[in-house]
Amino acid sequence: MEILAFGVQADEEPLIEAAFRGLPDLRCRCLDVFLTEDTAPIAAGHEAISTSVNADLNARVLRTLAAGGTRMVAQRSTGFNNIDLDVAEELGLTIARVSSYSPYSVAEFAWALAMAVNRRIVRAAARTRDFDFRLDGLMGRDFHGRTVGVMGTGKIGEAFTRIAHGFGMRLLGWDVAENPACAALGMRYVEKDELLAEADLVSLHVPLLPATHHLVDAGALRTMKDDAVLVNSSRGGLIDTEALVGELRRGRFRGVGLDVYEAEAGLFFLDKSLEAITDDTLARLLTFPHVLVSSHQAYYTHDAVSQIVDATVRNVTDYAAGRRTENVLVPATARASH
Structure with a gap:
């Protein structure tokens, strides 16, 4: 399964690539564009995607993702105020976040x-x-x-x-x-x-x-x-x-x-x-x-970003294995029609 990661910073990309390297049946492709209504169609065909804190996961974006086959969103942040969790649940999407880092x-x-x-x-x-x-x-x-x-x-x-x-x-x-x-x-x-x-x-x-x-x-x-x-x-x-x-x-x-x-x-x-x-x-x-x-960089240390990336990889592997953890905000308990 290929995971599509949106909004990846240049310093972040090698950490993501290293974290996914060697994982069986999982690989990650990094994009520097952020997830918006305009860029959501890029995710078509990807079962799992990863997003940054400034992604816009409103109802329209989530419906576009679901229509394109996305079933899991792994957000690389603790906050999730940018995600319409009610619509995600309606669509049967799994939403996970990073519950803590440095x-x-x-x-x-x-x-x-x-x-x-x-x-x-x-x-x-x-x-x-x-x-x-x-x-x-x-x-x-x-x-x-x-x-x-x-x-x-x-x-x-x-x-x-x-x-x-x-x-x-x-x-x-x-x-x-x-x-x-x-x-x-x-x-x-x-x-x-x-x-x-x-x-x-x-x-x-x-x-x-x-x-x-x-x-x-x-x-x-x-x-x-x-x-x-x-x-x-x-x-x-x-x-x-x-x-x-x-x-x-x-x-x-x-x-x-x-x-x-x-x-x-x-x-x-x-x-x-x-x-x-x-x-x-x-x-x-x-x-x-x-x-x-400053430009939302308080979290941006090698220590914290490494922990965020590691937690994101675990969220994706847990999803692939059917496991639910404390990082899951919306479990895919049902599949709604798209």
Whole structure:
């Protein structure tokens, strides 16, 4: 069986090829194009495909895949808010994801964003390339002794908290359930508004669900300190970006680090340098000197990607063997007419 992998990055391809090499009756063909309504017909004749986090698996895409003979989708990410699971179940498709990978990859990158905007690293690097070595406008502040608010204290949030503890910060947490490991570090769990009002640094580590969409909305942003740092390395839809731009225009926040953006599909992972950007909100966001936007790369370490690829291979081999694991979101319990 040949698996068709969509949206494969250049650094990722050798890891995928190595993982499938030597497997009996299984091989993988990698494509750099992302799965969309336009590219879905390419999958015709492939029983199993693999997709990236920015694939669009809406109802129309899933119906096109099913009509072309696809029966299994292995997504190379933990999040699955881009998949219409109800339609997948209706079509009898098996949908699997990667339930976990190195939490340190994302936690460490979130701290890289926080440090970069706090210490004005991007502006400093741009200056020194022009042999401008002035310090004007580059003054940061210590995180030691200040308060961090961690929204979402699962594996990634816990890893982020451990680093914050190493900095000597006061720890506030918000989640549906307390993490004993975070509590043992001295984290105090509080309501969302209290966390936002007290934190000097707010970092988001919750999944994107209907209940968490625009978790940080206009009201939440107004609750935050004027000189707070906000970091999001989870999902773009957690923040109301237009409301964020509005607050930034008022001169609020010390810095904002975003590895994700709510309208990133069709932009992130692609070279748009020769095109006009029609997303006015993103264009405005990028004009603020104390805002740093990266292209959904927090997970992108050799360690994490290797674990993601290995889990994806296991998902495909489990499907081929008829096994169901904790990675399966939608089991193929029935075959609907297409």
